[in-house]
Amino acid sequence: MIKVLVTGGAGYIGSHVVKRLAGERYHVVVYDNLSTGFRENVTYGRLVVGDLNDRALLNRVMKRYKFDAVMHFAASIAVSESVENPLQNYLNNVANTMNLLGAMNDNGINKIIFSSTAAVYGADNPHVNEDSPLAPINPYGQSKLMVEKILGDLSKAGQMNHVILRYFNAIGAAADGTLGDRKEKGTHILGCCFRAARSGDKPFSVMGTDYNTPDGTCVRDYINVEDIAEAHVLALCYLLNNNPSDVFNCGYGHGYSVLEFVDTVKKITGVDFSVAYADRRPGDIPELTADSSKIRAKLGWNPRYDNLEDTIHSAWEWERKKHYERSFYGYSQTV
Ligand SMILES: NC(=O)c1ccc[n+]([C@@H]2O[C@H](COP(=O)([O-])OP(=O)(O)OC[C@H]3O[C@@H](n4cnc5c(N)ncnc54)[C@H](O)[C@@H]3O)[C@@H](O)[C@H]2O)c1
Known part of the structure; x- marks a missing residue:
């Protein structure tokens, strides 16, 4: 082994x-x-x-x-x-x-x-x-x-x-629903969108709307x-x-803007959470996507999950399971 x-x-x-x-x-x-x-x-x-x-x-x-x-x-x-x-x-x-x-x-x-x-x-x-x-x-x-x-x-x-x-x-999250992002206070976009979707009143903040990108928000892969x-x-x-x-x-080689991402999360969760527009965040790059031809050619990487809606759906399923378990067992299941 x-x-x-x-x-x-x-x-x-x-x-x-x-x-x-x-x-x-x-x-x-x-x-x-x-x-x-x-x-x-x-x-x-x-x-x-x-x-x-x-x-x-x-x-x-x-x-x-x-x-x-x-x-x-x-x-x-x-x-x-x-x-x-x-x-x-x-x-x-x-x-x-x-x-x-x-x-x-x-x-x-x-x-x-x-x-x-x-x-x-x-x-x-x-x-x-x-x-x-x-x-x-x-x-x-x-x-x-x-x-x-x-x-x-x-x-x-x-x-x-x-x-x-x-x-x-x-x-x-894992497609079989057994694993996902467990952090409560993560700073990544999806966790922030989910927090807005669950809270009902706290808005999701779009940091910067004046970038040189098609809709002015950052684009990511x-x-x-x-x-x-x-x-x-x-x-x-x-x-x-x-x-x-x-x-x-x-990475996959193509990107989504923050606004496109937020719209997809709203569609998957069915929650029209509120969105606030804030100044740019220090340290953010306007647009970044991967040329991934090298890993595909040399390592034979052939991604199976290149679908934003399905990926957000897997994460939302996990998020709901995580919150159900936390309300039942508390923050950690380890006693
Ligand atoms: N999440 C992303 O989108 C992303 C993107 C690019 C690169 N990465 C890199 O991928 C790696 C994993 O990221 P993640 O999103 O799973 O983060 P994470 O915070 O969920 O995982 C990091 C893990 O490292 C442990 N850890 C941190 N410092 C430690 C230390 N000093 N000693 C022992 N354990 C320590 C933490 O407890 C945690 O379990 C990181 O190196 C990150 O920089 C992440």
Whole structure:
């Protein structure tokens, strides 16, 4: 059996990847401090509750399980928080990643799949391939680019091979209804729309209506979390077959404006929630979609869930289930 360490596997994307790995020939250990993750999300494998800054614990876990590869999801992900508190963002996303890489190096683990982001690209190019200029406009994107560069150097030195996946905007829930985004205070667009739909009076805020886009609002490439999970399985096979380090965009290649997205959420939920129009949010890029021809050609990625309505529908089903369970069991089902 192949053994995989999944940092951040109790979080939103990591947990869907773990669920997907369960269907394959992998042993999984999730390493997570549960700062934004949930025990209940770990539906397969073993959970070690620990922080990436704890080198001694990382070493113990690595010595014990002798992993073949690491999938590294754990990070601070809120762009606005990275703008307000850059030091915390760099500590978690860069310093803690270096701690992880050091422990991997000490334990002879030389394969890593890293969760990067479309935020490493600059604001000038709306449709980007992997060679497009890298010019992040916020500390979150900077921190991910710093790690990409560190991984590049480790690869050049022959110490570690990587696959970097630059995800665009992850949304949705597992099609079988067993997993989804569990956060209550997430800052992503879908969670904010759902909060507006459920609250009845608190509006959804559209941040910026004067961008140079067809309807003045930001355009994004929304990717179903299950297609991201599939990309990880393919990336893992690629690394296990001793292929060289590489970087791939992970998005569909077409986008929706914020207003189009909001209209789709209203249609799926059946709630005509109110919308407020606010100023631009610092750190937002007007338009960004992925050229994903490389991951399709090289990893054979063939996304199955490229349908915004269906994806929002899966997330809404999950949202309703989550709220029913919370009203019954309380916030956490773990006693
Ligand atoms: N959600 C998106 O749309 C998106 C887009 C691009 C990239 N990404 C990247 O994907 C990864 C996963 O994102 P997500 O949306 O699942 O976020 P998430 O917050 O749900 O998951 C992150 C997980 O990491 C854990 N974690 C954070 N810091 C830790 C630490 N120091 N030690 C141990 N565990 C720690 C958290 O408890 C959480 O379970 C992140 O690296 C993020 O930057 C996400």
